[in-house]
Amino acid sequence: MNDTTTGLFGSLLWWLFFLYLLLWPQMQYRGLQMARARILQRLSKKRGSTVITLIHRQESVGLFGIPFYKFISIEDSEEILRAIRMAPKDKPIDLIIHTPGGLVLAATQIARALKDHPAETRVIVPHYAMSGGTLIALAADKIIMDPHAVLGPVDPQLGQYPGPSIVRAVEKKGVDKVDDQTLILADVAEKAIKQVRDLVYDLLKDRYGEEKARELAQILTEGRWTHDYPITYETAKELGLHVETNVPEEVYALMELYKQPMKQRGTVEFMPYTSKGENP
Secondary structure, rough: OOOOHHHHHHHHHHHHHHHHHHHHHHHHHHHHHHHHHHHHHHHHHOOOOOOEEEEEEOOOOOHHOOEEOEEHHHHHHHHHHHHHHHOOOOEEEEEEEEEEOOOOOHHHHHHHHHHOOOOOOOEEOOOOOHHHHHHHOOOEEEEEEOOOOOOOOOOOOOEEEEEHHHHHHHHHHOOOOOOOOHHHHHHHHHHHHHHHHHHHHHHHHHHHHHHHHHHHHHHHOOOOOOOOOOEEEHHHHHOOEEEEOOHHHHHHHHHHHOOHHHOOOOOOOOOOOOOOOOOO
16 A cells, blocks of 8 residues: 555545444434434334424534524524424323523413314423423423422522512612612512513413412412412422423433533442343
8 A cells, every 4th residue: 555545545534434423323313313203103013102202411512513592582482383383282291391491582482282182281300390381381281390309489580589589679779769770670670570471371371270270370470479489289289280290200310311411420330120030
């Protein structure tokens, strides 16, 4: 083999290696998508429903598998509204939610579309559905939670501050002792709280009755807790929400396909117990 042939062979290897680095993350992600689709198809057949997912985890896609984070966005609402419109009107919808929250506008659109579906709607929460995720869950006929999953308050957030806290700060200090910008923030906060409270009431009144719907809307928007307060299954039951704990096994299998990228993951590992001499 002469020097020219060796050089060409070396260049080819480098190009193949570069293409591997470029395409491997995409190939992995495509494989994940196909595995997820198989589980969703199996779950849909088992439950006789249209299954939709709103799962926000850090994903590793794109050039060299660079990770990015996701929250409820307008793009999410567009996709889910399309899925709800395409769902058979006489068949249930199962919406699997795993999210820290996101845009109120997007969550509102999804919640109203879910509420308007003629057949039964069920939101399934394997781990958590906070803020806007809870808002969407409130629109469903049933909320199916893992026994250790959590929901959260839906009090509006203005930048880094909770809306109810802005209003209380002005009330405690007095309007004559705060600057104009704070007064404007308090005014916007009051409007935002009323808008979300009215929305929650509208989502709940048909299933819970007007009095209970007003009570729940008040509790969930008044700033009783911090915005990241975990509303457990037990707390949700005490509040009077329609919650169950029969999460299908397929949902847990699906969540296994949404793990963090290897470089970003922590050190949690486990080995299931097996009897002596028995293979896992």
